[in-house]
Amino acid sequence: MSTTHEAGWAHAPGALRGPAWLQPPRDVNDLVPQLWSSTAYKDDAGDLVVGGVPVADLVADHNTPAYVLDEEDFRTRARAFRDAFAGWDVYYAGKAFLCTAVARWIAEEGLCLDVCSAGELTVALRAGFDAARIGYHGNNKSIAELRRAVSEGVGRIIVDSVQEIERLEMITRDTGCTARVMLRVTAGVEAHTHEYIATAHEDQKFGLSITSGDAFDALRRLQEAEGIELLGLHSHIGSQIFDASGFEVAARRVLALHAQVSEELGVTMPEMDLGGGFGIAYTTQDDPSDPAQLATEMGKIVEHECRALGVDAPRLSIEPGRAIVGPAMCTVYTVGTVKPVTLDAGAVRTYVSVDGGMSDNIRTALYDADYSCTLAGRSSTAPPVLARVVGKHCEAGDIVVRDEFLPGDVAPGDLLAVPGTGAYCRSMASNYNHALRPPVIAVRDGEARVVVRRETEDDLLATDVG
Ligand SMILES: Cc1ncc(COP(=O)(O)O)c(C=O)c1O
Numbered sequence: 001m002s003t004t005h006e007a008g009w010a011h012a013p014g015a016l017r018g019p020a021w022l023q024p025p026r027d028v029n030d031l032v033p034q035l036w037s038s039t040a041y042k043d044d045a046g047d048l049v050v051g052g053v054p055v056a057d058l059v060a061d062h063n064t065p066a067y068v069l070d071e072e073d074f075r076t077r078a079r080a081f082r083d084a085f086a087g088w089d090v091y092y093a094g095k096a097f098l099c100t101a102v103a104r105w106i107a108e109e110g111l112c113l114d115v116c117s118a119g120e121l122t123v124a125l126r127a128g129f130d131a132a133r134i135g136y137h138g139n140n141k142s143i144a145e146l147r148r149a150v151s152e153g154v155g156r157i158i159v160d161s162v163q164e165i166e167r168l169e170m171i172t173r174d175t176g177c178t179a180r181v182m183l184r185v186t187a188g189v190e191a192h193t194h195e196y197i198a199t200a201h202e203d204q205k206f207g208l209s210i211t212s213g214d215a216f217d218a219l220r221r222l223q224e225a226e227g228i229e230l231l232g233l234h235s236h237i238g239s240q241i242f243d244a245s246g247f248e249v250a251a252r253r254v255l256a257l258h259a260q261v262s263e264e265l266g267v268t269m270p271e272m273d274l275g276g277g278f279g280i281a282y283t284t285q286d287d288p289s290d291p292a293q294l295a296t297e298m299g300k301i302v303e304h305e306c307r308a309l310g311v312d313a314p315r316l317s318i319e320p321g322r323a324i325v326g327p328a329m330c331t332v333y334t335v336g337t338v339k340p341v342t343l344d345a346g347a348v349r350t351y352v353s354v355d356g357g358m359s360d361n362i363r364t365a366l367y368d369a370d371y372s373c374t375l376a377g378r379s380s381t382a383p384p385v386l387a388r389v390v391g392k393h394c395e396a397g398d399i400v401v402r403d404e405f406l407p408g409d410v411a412p413g414d415l416l417a418v419p420g421t422g423a424y425c426r427s428m429a430s431n432y433n434h435a436l437r438p439p440v441i442a443v444r445d446g447e448a449r450v451v452v453r454r455e456t457e458d459d460l461l462a463t464d465v466g
């Protein structure tokens with residue numbers, strides 16, 4: 001994730017260059033394969049094809065903007081995590097993207113599911129997902145939410161505060177049910193990612209601190225509580241992380257706490273979750289590890305630390321979201337206007353406005369995230385220009401792709417596709433400016449199926465009771 005976009009600009013008149021890392025492509029029509037789902041390719045006419053379906057055909061049937069979800073790619077990534085982490089439990093983080101179909105695919109591929117709200121739980125249960133294979137997160141779960149999680153038989157509730165322990169004690173006393181819980185702890189790690197998506201340093205809202213002793217105190221309380229079964233510790237250091245050193249430091253501190261609990265409280269907790277956060281490639285600058293590499297690295301770290309501490313490894317789990325769904329989806333837009341804008345130094349930036357924007361992808365505005373894009377409905381021989389793809393919202397920061405080379409003849413009516421939009425785009429989409437949230441269309445083996453339909457103006461008016 002780049003935060004210094006202006007650093008590499010060349011201000012030669014008429015020759016606007018992108019940031020230093022962005023090189024003009026050899027052929028502006030080519031896909032950069034590592035950014036796209038595995039079935040995506042361009043045919044001879046330049047049409048983007050995903051899951052055996054030409055995107056132009058999808059657009060003819062379903063219009064734009066639309067998210068296109070490559071089912072085979074999604075399932076393959078889910079299986080790759082399941083197989084690489086054999087002996088661990090893999091919880092798909094539904095916050096990245098969840099709908100009924102996806103919850104079913106996750107169950108069919110043998111993964112567990114992490115939800116973090118009543119809404120996500122509702123979708124999972126509607127899909128028939130086994131509640132015992134669900135983990136329930138959240139830093140502010142209400143009594144009603146906890147009561148529901150307990151009564152539905154959710155397999156693990158990840159406790160995030162002392163008040164939550166009190167609430168669970170009350171609920172289990174009232175209902176006679178047992179709550180199976182993990183405690184979310186903060187390991188004091190400064191993860192190398194955007195500040196808003198780092199979650200293991202001390203000064204943020206999630207978890208209880210290992211360093212301050214708050215985590216140990218909460219564990220003592222959980223262990224003594226009637227009706228609560230303490231499964232283990234949970235640590236999640238942040239999201240879009242490439243560097244294993246953050247996981248290493250966190251695992252060391254969390255395992256040390258695990259050993260301390262065993263020694264001082266005489267309790268051997270059976271499980272431990274090391275969270276998600278594995279990065280994906282949004283641009284050529286990102287070089288993610290594959291699940292097998294991650295499994296090897298994380299396995300070694302845990303083994304080494306357990307040996308050093310003289311404890312048996314608990315049953316481990318992880319919670320990848322982005323790394324499963326992120327690359328499996330792209331967003332297709334129609335270009336509405338093209339505006340060359342002359343900058344101070346005389347160079348020209350081409351603003352390409354599409355029919356969506358920050359309401360279907362807030363990540364560029366929120367995290368300064370970088371994306372890529374390509375023409376999806378034709379090829380071009382025009383020389384590339386540096387473009388900025390923007391949305392149609394009433395906001396100057398409504399940018400979808402900050403810098404990308406597009407053919408110089410990009411024009412209204414062209415289809416544009418942005419890869420890597422599976423994670424945190426539809427799930428964070430909004431109705432800003434009363435935009436209608438786009439559909440999610442699953443494609444596989446030449447067939448297309450709408451799994452989330454486009455919103456309508458009736459949907460908007462349904463909540464506006466006049
Ligand atoms: C507790 C927890 N688990 C898992 C995830 C999934 O993260 P990612 O989608 O980056 O794998 C998140 C989000 O950052 C999270 O907060």
Ligand SMILES: N[C@@H](CCCC[NH3+])C(=O)O
Nearest residue numbers: 095197239240363423424
């Ligand atoms: N929403 C964030 C990730 C953090 C969410 C999970 N705790 C993103 O788009 O990158």
